[in-house]
Amino acid sequence: MKIIRSKYAGACYGVERALSLVDEAANLTETVVHTLGPLIHNPQVVSELKRRGVEEAATVAEIDEGVVVIRSHGVEPAIIRQAEAKGLQVVDATCPHVSKAHQAARELRELGYSVMVVGERGHPEVEGIHAYAGSDAMVVQDPGDLPEVLPSDKIGIVVQTTQAASVLDAIVEALRARGIEPEVRNTICFATKQRQQTAVELAERADVMVVVGGRNSGNTTRLAQLCREVCAQTHHIENASELNAEWFVDAELVGITAGASTPENQIIAVEKALKALGEPV
Ligand code: SF4
Structure with a gap:
């Protein structure tokens, strides 16, 4: 079984930048760090951040102290002014x-x-x-x-x-x-377009297509829909444990892609698990 990863797959520049800014804030500060909404639509990343003490708040009104991280989607300027007026330290991860x-x-x-x-x-x-x-x-x-x-x-x-x-x-x-x-x-932004184009090109050739990313991620779900239009055997999974060996019986070419909110380590884990499935017993 041959496994090919799409040329453009996984976390885009804006998501990588937001992850690294929140990582820095969590490492450097003694005070509580909040993200305004989930930092990215990826449940594993959000629960890992929670484990490290990074909380999620729906509004600035819910935050009394510490750092507030603005995610890559950005916010209206009034929200940043509101946070500053409350004395919160604002880390702005709005994608450039x-x-x-x-x-x-x-x-x-x-x-x-x-x-x-x-x-x-x-x-x-x-x-x-x-x-x-x-x-x-x-x-x-x-x-x-x-x-x-x-x-x-x-x-x-x-x-x-x-x-x-x-x-x-x-x-x-x-x-x-x-x-x-x-x-x-x-x-x-071309990040989404590149991911969609290269995923569809790969899905057209693949017997089975695996799309990695949060089920609550709009861009990953859209990627899976586009792949399914040209490859009926498309599976949207959040992590390697969801892979099912039966999907790959008789498959010669398996394609992998991932949404713009899927970190690299999650894609590598799926690639490794797929290679293990493809090895002779
Ligand atoms: S997809 Fe969004 S977050 Fe990612 S690089 Fe493009 S604009 Fe930035």
Whole structure:
């Protein structure tokens, strides 16, 4: 049985950076460290952090002292001001790509555009970008979601970093059909795109595809869905103990990929377990 790992798989730059910042905070400080929401959507990492004394809080109001870590999704500036006003030490792990989207939203607003944030309504990253985009800013998920009446004809677009380019293109086309030429700041990050493209290319050739990552991780779940479309034998697992030898009977090529929130050690553990399954008894 041949085992191939997808060219781009596992933790992206922003997640690696957030993990290392929280690690540093947990090692250096004597006081309690909180993350605002789960640091990443990976239950094993979150429980390991808890074991090391890193707690999770839903809001700043729940934290009385110590360090608060802002995760890679970023937050609206009012939340950072609230934490500082309470005397908390803020460790900002907002991914620099997300910060660029914040800057783009602010610039468009300052240039007099009505800002349209293309992204998933209610997602923490989108809420953060929206807060920089001005009072008439709107969130649009797809062309069908465009409001009938726009606040102005001067529309500036900024995009959730993990959006598919096809959604952005479709929204721009729909606006053009209404006679509006939007100013587009394409803030899509390539980490997600690379993971999806290379995983699908591998899944097309594989007999069985194994996707590693939290079941609560949106990007891992999406990766598994895309792989399943081209490889029916796709299994989404959180850790090596879930591998089932029966999945690999007669498999010649097994592909492995992992979501942007899956740390390297979890992928290596699955690779090792798969190699052990493939060895002759
Ligand atoms: S997917 Fe991109 S924007 Fe999101 S955390 Fe990773 S590197 Fe940053």
